[in-house]
Every structure is written in C-alpha cells, then in structure tokens.
Amino acid sequence: MELNLNDLTKKFGPVTAVNHFSGKMTHGIYGLLGVNGAGKTTLMRMLCTLLEPDFGKITLDGEDIFQMGGSYRKILGYLPQDFGYYPDFTVKDYLMYIGALKGLRPAVAKKRVGILMEKTGLTKVSGKKMKKLSGGMKRRAGIAQAMLNDPKILVLDEPTAGLDPNERIRFRNLISELAAERVVLLSTHIVSDVEYIANEIWLMKDGGIVLEGTVRQLLMSMPETVWTCFADPAMVPMLVHKYKVSNIKSEPDQVELKIISQAKPVEDAVPVQASLEDVFLYYFDEKAGDGSGLL
Amino acid sequence: MAVVCYEIRKVFLRTGSQIAAAICAIVVILFGVMSVNSIFFVDDQGNHITGIQGARLLAAAKEPWEGPLTAERLALVIETNQKENASPQALSEDITQNNISYGRKQGYSDILLLLSDAFGDFSYFDYYAADRLTVDDADNFYRQRVLSLTEWLYTKADSRFSPAEKEFLIQQFENVRQPLYYAAADGWDQLFYTAPSLITVLAIMCGFLVSGIFSCEKQWKCDAVFFSSFHGRKKACKAKIGAGVAIATIIYWASMLLCSGIILGCMGAGGANTMIQAQFFGSDSFYNITVWQEFLLILFGGYAGCLFFALLAMLVSAKSGSAIFAVTIPFILILLPQFLSNMEIPKLDRLLGILPDQLLSVSLVLGGYNLYDFAGKIVGALPILLVVYPALCLVLLPVIYTIYKKTVVR
Numbered sequence: 184m185e186l187n188l189n190d191l192t193k194k195f196g197p198v199t200a201v202n203h204f205s206g207k208m209t210h211g212i213y214g215l216l217g218v219n220g221a222g223k224t225t226l227m228r229m230l231c232t233l234l235e236p237d238f239g240k241i242t243l244d245g246e247d248i249f250q251m252g253g254s255y256r257k258i259l260g261y262l263p264q265d266f267g268y269y270p271d272f273t274v275k276d277y278l279m280y281i282g283a284l285k286g287l288r289p290a291v292a293k294k295r296v297g298i299l300m301e302k303t304g305l306t307k308v309s310g311k312k313m314k315k316l317s318g319g320m321k322r323r324a325g326i327a328q329a330m331l332n333d334p335k336i337l338v339l340d341e342p343t344a345g346l347d348p349n350e351r352i353r354f355r356n357l358i359s360e361l362a363a364e365r366v367v368l369l370s371t372h373i374v375s376d377v378e379y380i381a382n383e384i385w386l387m388k389d390g391g392i393v394l395e396g397t398v399r400q401l402l403m404s405m406p407e408t409v410w411t412c413f414a415d416p417a418m419v420p421m422l423v424h425k426y427k428v429s430n431i432k433s434e435p436d437q438v439e440l441k442i443i444s445q446a447k448p449v450e451d452a453v454p455v456q457a458s459l460e461d462v463f464l465y466y467f468d469e470k471a472g473d474g475s476g477l478l
Numbered sequence: 479m480a481v482v483c484y485e486i487r488k489v490f491l492r493t494g495s496q497i498a499a500a501i502c503a504i505v506v507i508l509f510g511v512m513s514v515n516s517i518f519f520v521d522d523q524g525n526h527i528t529g530i531q532g533a534r535l536l537a538a539a540k541e542p543w544e545g546p547l548t549a550e551r552l553a554l555v556i557e558t559n560q561k562e563n564a565s566p567q568a569l570s571e572d573i574t575q576n577n578i579s580y581g582r583k584q585g586y587s588d589i590l591l592l593l594s595d596a597f598g599d600f601s602y603f604d605y606y607a608a609d610r611l612t613v614d615d616a617d618n619f620y621r622q623r624v625l626s627l628t629e630w631l632y633t634k635a636d637s638r639f640s641p642a643e644k645e646f647l648i649q650q651f652e653n654v655r656q657p658l659y660y661a662a663a664d665g666w667d668q669l670f671y672t673a674p675s676l677i678t679v680l681a682i683m684c685g686f687l688v689s690g691i692f693s694c695e696k697q698w699k700c701d702a703v704f705f706s707s708f709h710g711r712k713k714a715c716k717a718k719i720g721a722g723v724a725i726a727t728i729i730y731w732a733s734m735l736l737c738s739g740i741i742l743g744c745m746g747a748g749g750a751n752t753m754i755q756a757q758f759f760g761s762d763s764f765y766n767i768t769v770w771q772e773f774l775l776i777l778f779g780g781y782a783g784c785l786f787f788a789l790l791a792m793l794v795s796a797k798s799g800s801a802i803f804a805v806t807i808p809f810i811l812i813l814l815p816q817f818l819s820n821m822e823i824p825k826l827d828r829l830l831g832i833l834p835d836q837l838l839s840v841s842l843v844l845g846g847y848n849l850y851d852f853a854g855k856i857v858g859a860l861p862i863l864l865v866v867y868p869a870l871c872l873v874l875l876p877v878i879y880t881i882y883k884k885t886v887v888r
Contacts (some may be wrong), residue, residue, distance in 0.1 A: 193888070231706040233887035253708055261706040271491035280484045284707035284714050289480060289520025328703060 184244060184335060186230075186366055191239035192390075193225050198236055200225035201236070201392030207447040208366045212358070214377030215370040218389035218467050223370040224264055226387070227340045230368065231261045243336075257286060260334030264341040264370075270314035274305055274324055277313055278331065292331070299327040303357070319350045326354070330361060338368045341358040343376050355380055378459040386466055393466055401462050409461050410442045412452035422448065429464045481714055485721030488694060489687055498683050499729070506733045509676050510740030513668040514689060519727050520584060524577030533664065533745040539585040540662035547589065547658045547756065552616035555589045556608070563609055589660060591758040592740040596623045600762075613847035624651045635847075646856040650764035663749025665742045666769045667759050670776065672741065674736075674839035677780040678812060681838055684784050685791040685808035687729065688722040690837045692796040692882055693804065700885045711883045719792065719878055726788035730781055738773075754844070763844045765858060779864060783837030786867045787811065790872040796882040797818045811835060831859040834867055 193201040201222045215223050221238060228234040232255065240249045248255040258433075269277055275296060282292030297367040300306045303323040308316060313324065322342065329337060339358065343351045351373075358367065359380040369377055377384055379437060384401055386394040394404060409429070414422060416438050422428060426448050428439035440450045441455070443465050489495050519527045519535040527535060560566055567579035583590065596619055597611060598604030607679060615622075631644045639647070646658040694703040704710050709717075750770040754760025757769060767775070787808035795804035815833045818826060830836075831848030836859060847858040 228702070228887060231702070232711075233702055233705055235886075253712060256706060256710065257708045259706060260869060261703060263699075263702035265699045265702075267695075267701070267703070269488060269491075269694075269698060269700060272488070276484075278485075279702065280481075281707065283480045284704065284709050286708040286713075332708065 184366065186336060187240075187242045188226075188230070189240045189242065191226065191229060191236045191241065193222075193229060193234060193236050195225075201229070203239070204387075204391055205239075206385060206392060208368065210364065211382035212362045212367040212368055212369055212377070212383040214378050214381030215368060215387055216372065216374065216377060216463060217370075218372055221387045222390035223372075223387055224340055225390075227261075227338050227368065227370055230336075230338055231259060232256060237346050239252050256334065258335040260329035260332060260337045262325045262339045262342050264328040264344065266321065267359065268321060268324065269394040270312065272313050273310050274300070274313060274316070274320075274364070275309040277324060278327055281328040282331050285321055287332060295331050295333070296327075299330055299465050303327045318345045319347065322346060322350070322354070323464075326357065335365050337361065337365055339367065339369045341371055342369065343371065343373060351376070374458075374460045382458070387465070388467065394462075398459055401459060402457050405443075405457055405462050405465050407445050408454050409457040410444060410448055410452040411439065411455045412442065412449045413437045413439055414449060427464055427468050429461045481709065481717035482720045483640075483725065485691060485718050486724060489691060489721065489725060492690065495687055495690075498686050502680065502683050502729055502733050505676065505679050506737045507538065507740070508840065510673050510737050510744075513672050513741045514744040517664055517668060520577050520581035522578060522581055524574040524581060526577075530744045536584060536664060537662055537746050540588065540664075541585075543586045543589060544661045545659065547592070547619070547660050548884045549616045549619070551657075552589070552593065552619050553613040555586045556593065556611045556613050556616055556638060558586060559583065559590055559608060571794040588662065588758060592756070592761055593619065595758065596626060598626075600626040601634055620654070620656050623654070624648060627651050630837055636812050639847075639849065640851065642851065642854065643856055646849065647764050647847065649765060653766055654669055654755050655753060655766070658665065659752050660756045661749040661752050662746075663752060663757050663769050665745035665747050666749060666773065668745060669738055669741045670759055670772065670841040673776050673780065673841055676733070677730075677776075677783065677838040678835075680730050680780075681784045681787045681812060682787045682809060684729050686805050687725050687790045688788045689795050689804035690801040691718050692792055692878075693799045693801045696799040697801065701885065705885060715879050715883045719875060720761075720880065722788055722792045723785065726785050727781075730784045734777060734780065759841070760844065764847070765844050765860065767844075772841065772844060775844070775860065775864075779837045779840035779860070782864065782867045782871065783834055785871050786834050786837070786874075788876065789871055793874055793878050793881070796878050796885075799885075832862050832866070834863075835869055837863050 186208045188204060191201050191204040192199065193346070200344070204226060216302055217223050225234065229236050235249060243251065243255060272280065273463065278296040279292055282296060287295060303326060305320065306324050307329060308320060313321065316324065322345070326342065329339065342358065343354050346354060355376060361367070369381065371377055371409065378398060383397055385392050394401060396404065414437065416451070419431065419438050422440060422442065427443040428440055429443055432439040442452065443461055490499065514530060514533065515528050517528065517533050518534065519532040519539065521527060562579060562583055565579055567575040570576060593611060594604055594607035597615065598607035628648055631639060632646060701827055704714065707870045709716065749757065751768055753766065753768055754763055754772050755766070760772065790811070791804045791808050794807050795801060798804065813833045815830050815835045819830050828850070831846065836843050840860065843860050843863065846859065849856055850859070850862060
C-alpha cells in the first residue's frame with residue numbers, strides 16, 4: 184500500500200494553509216510535527232476527503248482518493264482534533280452508530296465495539312452518556328471509533344490533546360500497538376508523542392515539510408550542538424536572547440540551561456545528546472516567541 | 479435502515495424534540511376534547527347538554543330528517559319552521575322558552591341553514607333568511623343557489639373574475655347532483671373546523687423536529703467523523719432525509735388519525751357520503767365532492783404541506799448548518815401569507831391562494847374562490863396545490879441530498 188501526497192496546496196482566502204506539500208506513506212507511524220497553524224489539520228482533512236486540494240493529488244496505489252470515494256473511506260479511520268460526539272448517545276450507542284456509518288453489519292459492529300471498548304478501557308462506561316465522560320474517556324471513544332472498521336489508514340489529529348501524562352503514555356502505547364500493518368499518520372505539536380513510536384517524522388512549517396526522516400536522521404540533521412551548563416540567574420536573560428535555549432531549570436543559587444549552539448556558549452558548558460525536542464526547537468524557534476523563554 | 483433508526487433516535491434524544499412531541503400529543507388531545515365539548519343539544523326543558531351525550535342526542539334528533547332534499551322535504555322544513563316560529567315559546571321574551579323552541583328545531587336546523595344560505599345574500603350569511611320563506615320557495619332552492627351566485631358574480635365580484643371564470647363557477651354550481659342527500663355530519667363539521675389549526679401546529683412542530691437533522695453534525699463537531707466514514711457522503715445522507723420524512727410522516731399521521739378518531743369516535747362519522755353542498759360548511763363550495771372526499775383531501779393536503787415545510791427546513795439546515803435558521807423558514811412561510819392576506823393588495827389573493835400554507839387549511843381552500851386560467855382551462859387552487867407541492871417535495875429530496883453530500887468540513 185502506498186499513499187502518495189503529491190504537491191498539495193490548499194488556500195483559504197489569502198492564507199495558504201498547505202503549500203506544495205509532498206510526501207509518501209507506505210506503512211508504520213508517520214509523525215507530523217509542527218507548531219499550531221502549520222497546516223497539519225488541513226493536510227489531514229484533505230487526506231480524509233473532507234477538503235479537496237486546490238492543487239495536487241492524493242493517490243492510494245496510484246488511484247485518486249477523491250475518485251475512489253467510499254472504497255477509500257472504507258479503509259480509513261480518523262480521529263479529528265476537535266473530536267465531537269453526540270451528547271445524548273451512550274458510549275455503546277455512539278460506537279454502534281459509527282459502526283453503521285462505516286458500513287459494518289450489526290453483528291460485526293457489535294463484536295468490534297466490544298473488543299475496542301475492552302482495549303480502550305471503555306467497557307465500564309459503555310452505558311454512560313457521552314456528555315458525562317471525562318476528557319480522557321472521550322478521547323478513548325474517539326480512538327475506538329477510528330478503529331472500528333479496522334482501517335488500513337489511520338489518521339490521528341492531536342490525539343493526546345487534553346490528556347494527563349498517564350493517559351498520554353497509555354495512548355501512545357495503544358497507537359503503537361495498533362500501528363502494525365497499517366499506515367498511521369499522527370499529527371501533534373507535542374514532541375514526546377511521536378519521539379518514541381514514529382517510524383518517520385515530518386516537520387511541517389508554513390504548510391510544507393521542512394525536514395523528514397527517522398528520529399535518528401532528524402537528530403543527525405541538526406548542524407548545531409546541544410550544551411548543558413550552569414549559570415548565574417542574572418545571566419539568563421542574556422543567554423536566552425543570544426542562544427536557542429531548549430530548557431531552563433532553576434536551582435537554589437544557579438540555573439541549569441540547555442542551549443543549542445554551534446560554539447560553546449559558556450566556559451563550563453558540556454555537550455550532551457540532542458533530543459527531538461531540541462531539533463523541534465531548532466527549526467521552530469522563532470514561532471516559540473521572540474527569544475522569550477522566560478516569563 | 480439501521481442508520482435511519484439512529485438518526486431518528488438522535489432527534490428524539492434531544493430535550494427540545496421530546497418537548498415538541500409532547501406538545502403535539504397535548505394539542506391533539508386538547509383539540510379533540512374541545513371539539514367534542516363544543517357541540518351541544520338542547521333538551522325539551524331548554525337545558526344544554528354538551529359532550530358525547532349531547533352529540534348523540536343531536537344525531538338522534540337529526541336522524542328523522544335524513545334523506546334527499548326534494549322540494550317536498552324542503553317545503554316540510556319551511557312549514558315546520560314557520561309553525562315553530564309562531565309557537566308561544568319562540569315568541570316568548572324568556573330565553574329558556576326560546577331555547578325550548580330551538581330544541582324543537584334542532585333536527586332540521588342544518589337544512590334551515592342551507593335554505594338561509596341559498597336565499598340570503600351570497601356574500602354574507604343571513605341566519606334569519608329561512609324564517610322569511612314560504613313553502614312555495616322550496617321549489618326554487620336549487621335554482622336560487624345558482625341565482626345568488628350569478629347575481630354576486632355580476633355585481634359585487636364583477637371585477638374579480640373573468641367571463642370564463644364566472645361561467646366556470648356557475649357551471650360548477652349547476653353541476654351539483656340534485657336532489658342533494660342530507661344526513662347529519664356534525665362530527666365531520668367539527669373535524670374540518672379543527673383541522674387547519676391542528677395541521678398548522680403539526681407543520682411547525684415537524685419543521686422544528688427535523689431542523690436539526692442536518693445541522694447537528696456541525697453543531698456537535700461530528701461532521702469530520704461523519705463525512706470521512708464509508709457511508710458519510712451517500713447512504714448516511716439518504717438516511718438523514720429518510721429520517722426527516724419518517725418523523726414528519728409519523729408525527730402527522732399519528733396526530734391526525736388520533737384527533738380524527740377522538741372527534742369522530744365521540745361525535746359519530748355519519749354523513750360521510752353526502753355531498754359537502756348538503757352541509758352548511760360546504761354549501762357555497764364549487765368543488766362538488768363528498769364529505770369523505772373532503773376528509774381525504776384535508777388529510778393528504780395537510781400531509782403534503784407538512785412534508786413540504788419539513789423538507790424546506792431540512793434544505794435550509796443542510797445548506798446553512800443552522801437549526802435555528804432552518805426552523806424559522808417554515809414559521810415565516812406559514813405566518814407571512816396570513817399577515818399579507820389582511821392587506822388589500824390587488825392580485826395578491828391569487829398568489830396567496832397557491833402558497834404552501836394553503837395546504838394546511840384545505841377546508842378553507844374548498845370554501846374559497848381562487849381560480850386560475852391555464853390556456854383557457856379554469857381550475858381552482860386545490861388541484862394546483864395538490865400537484866405542485868408534492869412535485870416540489872419530490873424535487874427537494876435529491877436537492878437536499880446533493881447539497882448535503884457535498885458539505886466541506888474545514
């Protein structure tokens with residue numbers, strides 16, 4: 184299976200949300216990393232046939248997905264960023280309804296709903312109305328609905344937004360488990376969501392890919408070194424202004440900083456292993472806010 | 479089918495929809511009970527008896543007068559009425575005595591109304607016109623119906639109708655089967671009187687119930703999942719239309735049949751096969767149909783109207799994604815013509831006569847004189863309404879489907 188995104192462009196009035204985007208997915212987890220407004224959601228919506236590109240084409244094994252229509256959507260699972268739900272449906276009813284929309288026969292839907300509720304830990308709340316669920320539980324229902332038709336292509340837009348750290352880890356593991364033999368495109372602006380599970384990461388900025396590759400390739404691509412050092416609190420504003428600072432940790436008399444720089448920023452700075460977060464910061468620093476790592 | 483059921487469930491799980499359904503049930507029962515209680519019988523002591531018992535006693539009093547309205551029968555009614563008018567009770571100043579006299583007239587009171595209608599002025603009803611008749615006038619009853627109409631057409635309504643239209647109306651009046659067969663139809667009378675109000679309420683409620691079918695996905699941000707699903711842009715769109723049609727159909731027919739059942743069950747369904755011209759409520763109509771046929775026209779016309787307004791609400795809902803906007807459209811289209819009908823704008827009557835709100839009050843359309851000339855063929859408003867709006871309903875179905883399936887989720 185080969186999903187090709189070929190020179191996609193989508194504009195909303197004067198704003199170009201996706202700008203000549205190209206990429207190819209075969210199998211495994213593809214992490215789409217970018218700051219808010221980078222065009223991730225628009226790209227995913229095009230991938231889910233919700234929006235047609237103004238220019239370019241998305242093909243599955245050579246066939247245009249918009250021409251394929253239902254036969255493409257049959258193998259698609261989508262968890263949108265703003266995951267909506269029918270407030271008065273119970274969890275089970277909601278999943279059964281989505282099962283019907285996905286064309287599952289009632290008996291098959293019932294079985295799949297049972298399995299997925301078990302897998303996502305929703306069995307205990309199956310009779311509860313959707314509006315009564317916590318944010319985490321709603322997200323679980325979201326991933327369950329996306330998986331109902333056992334999709335070959337799974338598109339997850341910010342799936343861990345609003346989840347606590349425990350839930351985020353559980354979710355990450357679940358996605359990793361689900362990724363076997365399918366294409367998963369996972370969009371996020373939380374680096375740790377994809378760092379450990381993505382086979383390939385696309386860094387997206389201003390509607391296009393600025394960098395792509397495995398975590399290792401991305402780390403290798405960074406031309407600068409990551410340093411850790413201790414500094415006097417009074418020096419911190421100067422360092423933040425001068426360098427890209429990926430972490431600041433305050434201690435009683437001094438501050439520990441993680442700095443991305445070609446040259447050694449201070450005398451006692453020690454080079455350390457770069458993380459994906461450092462790479463993210465390196466490429467998207469200007470979006471993080473005018474050198475103001477400090478509040 | 480499963481998706482249709484889920485769509486219907488989605489509608490009725492909303493509190494607003496549950497309240498609307500409850501309002502429909504309450505209105506139906508209220509209208510039914512009010513209709514039954516509005517009829518009364520005056521006993522030989524001058525006392526009023528209302529409700530089911532009153533209806534039964536009245537039907538029994540009218541039964542002896544059932545039969546063809548021949549000159550002899552009409553002469554007997556005029557004669558009996560004259561005698562009654564000369565009775566001490568009728569001439570008394572005491573209201574109870576007058577009531578006793580009226581009680582003796584109840585059996586043939588419907589026929590008296592027909593006589594008053596035929597012999598009085600055509601444009602307004604003179605209740606006492608029958609009291610001024612002699613038995614000789616009975617011979618002229620059918621001729622007088624046509625004469626009254628003709629006089630009205632060439633005097634007060636002269637500018638309103640073309641010569642062809644005048645000829646059409648006269649022809650329709652002359653075509654009435656003679657002699658008319660009379661049988662009491664008080665149950666039908668009450669039902670036809672109640673129907674326009676009830677059907678209007680049902681049309682508004684149906685519009686309200688279906689207004690959210692297409693907009694709820696957007697409202698609850700479920701559109702992305704909906705349209706990215708296998709059936710999202712085909713079968714599920716059809717299911718939504720199916721659910722809307724099913725809701726309007728179930729609400730309408732359940733309410734109408736229940737209300738008809740209450741009224742006819744309590745007051746009797748006699749007189750169904752008589753011509754509406756043999757009943758006071760249809761005496762001036764140019765539509766030569768039976769009471770049963772009027773009932774069917776009211777039922778199916780009302781259904782076409784409710785369905786049209788429901789589909790219109792669904793169309794607006796699918797296009798705009800707003801349930802509030804969707805629900806206001808039927809409301810405006812129902813109420814605006816009623817407001818405009820009070821304004822004297824030339825030629826407006828003819829336009830108002832074929833607007834969809836007319837389908838909600840077929841019993842009033844049957845008593846109206848809106849005529850339309852199609853290349854020399856004169857027709858009343860009702861055939862146009864019954865052809866145009868069901869056809870528009872059929873057109874709206876694919877339009878709604880096409881609009882909704884092309885929804886873009888941003």
